[in-house]
Amino acid sequence: MPFRYTLRQLEYFVAVGKAGSISAASEVLNVSSPSISAAINQLEAEFGLDLFVREHARGLSLTKAGHKFLERTEFVLREVELLSTLAGDITGKVQGILSVGCLVTFAQIVLPGLRRGFEELYPDVRIEQRELNQADIFSQLRRAELDIALTYDLDIPADLKFLPLLDLPPYVVLYEGHPFAQRETLSISDLKDSPMVLLDLPYSSDYFLSFFRQADIKPNVAERTSDMSVMRSLVANGYGFSIANVRPLNNLSPDGKKLIFVPLTGDLRPMKFGLLKARIENETNTMAAFIDHCKTTVEAGNLPFLQTTSTS
Known part of the structure; x- marks a missing residue:
């Protein structure tokens, strides 16, 4: 039986599930509320399930089935986006999605600038960023929820590979x-x-x-x-x-x-600042380009936290 729903409808469902209301999702997606509402109704009809509980005063809340569908739908959409990365590897282009984690202690002064510089060089890449502690970075790299992370060389497990960039006393x-x-x-x-x-x-x-x-x-x-x-x-x-x-x-x-x-x-x-990734033999073009971008940025002295001497 052919599917009677689209990837766009799945995107609308995820947006509503995270935002908690159709109007809030409408603002995020810049799509009209009636269009989103129609998409949600069609998905519920297709699956024969109530994905949301409608509460007039509190908007929409996910049902138990809705929570399970949201988790799986996010996975499906990510896999679809990874097809673009695969196409880039085949064609030699740098494109697709890259999930980048960053240690929470320095994320605010490191990641936004690195991300902006990389996306300006490679406009066909979309970076998803996450600010995490070290334990969560290890866990999400192992579950392939992260492609790569910026962190310190603190108790790095043997199944992950650390690429040092800079010593920070x-x-x-x-x-x-x-x-x-x-x-x-x-x-x-x-x-x-x-x-x-x-x-x-x-x-x-x-x-x-x-x-x-x-x-x-x-x-x-x-x-x-x-x-x-x-x-x-x-x-x-x-x-x-x-x-x-x-x-x-x-x-x-x-x-x-x-x-x-x-x-x-x-x-x-000293702490060693660097990149952490899974031990895989073949990196994607996008990941390799991001690693090179980080190395170039550090070598050029363009990270703001490189001041380690006292100023008064």
Whole structure:
């Protein structure tokens, strides 16, 4: 029996499922609400299922069947888009979809610029970006939900391949009035009794705390947060120092207070910033082009977080 629905109707279904209403999906898709409503009705008639519960005050919510259909439909649409990537490999063109993950600690200052530069070079590529912690990056690469990710070399599993791009040594983040704010460098022993704001993310926190274990010092962890911006604001408001390997272009916390960045000295392993991917023999043309773009951008010094020295 031939299919009586189209890929466009499936796209409309996914948009409504994510937006929660036809009007919201209409704005996202720039398609009229009646057209989307008709597509949803036709899909429900074709499958003989109610995909949504209609609630006048709250819009549309997915039924149990609708949730299952949404998950599978997203997979189907992604596979369809990957046909374009396959065609590019056959013809030698760089095109199709590329799913790129990025470690959440530096995604806001790295990924948008890299993405824009790449898409300007290759307008036939559409990048899907995701901001994730290290554990989720590993998981999504293994499930092929990501093609490649920008991250650190933190406990990389043997089944994934890391391509190093840059070494980033650690530095101490301080508020302007901190007793150590005028120091040119600091060591772990200097921080022994000072309260610490720990950036508490999978694998990242272990890396920062390893400095103290190596020196046989117990850190005075006063605050924990998984958000880089919150960490900077806590430091700027005097809740303690923190340790990081990347920094924004300016010295202000999100709430406008000044931060001081002092290099951390000693026999400390720097973070290696790079690309992580599955161990596959044949890369797509699109992935190979993205890897080359990242290497070229780093070599040209065009990533904003490459400032690792103290400025006051």
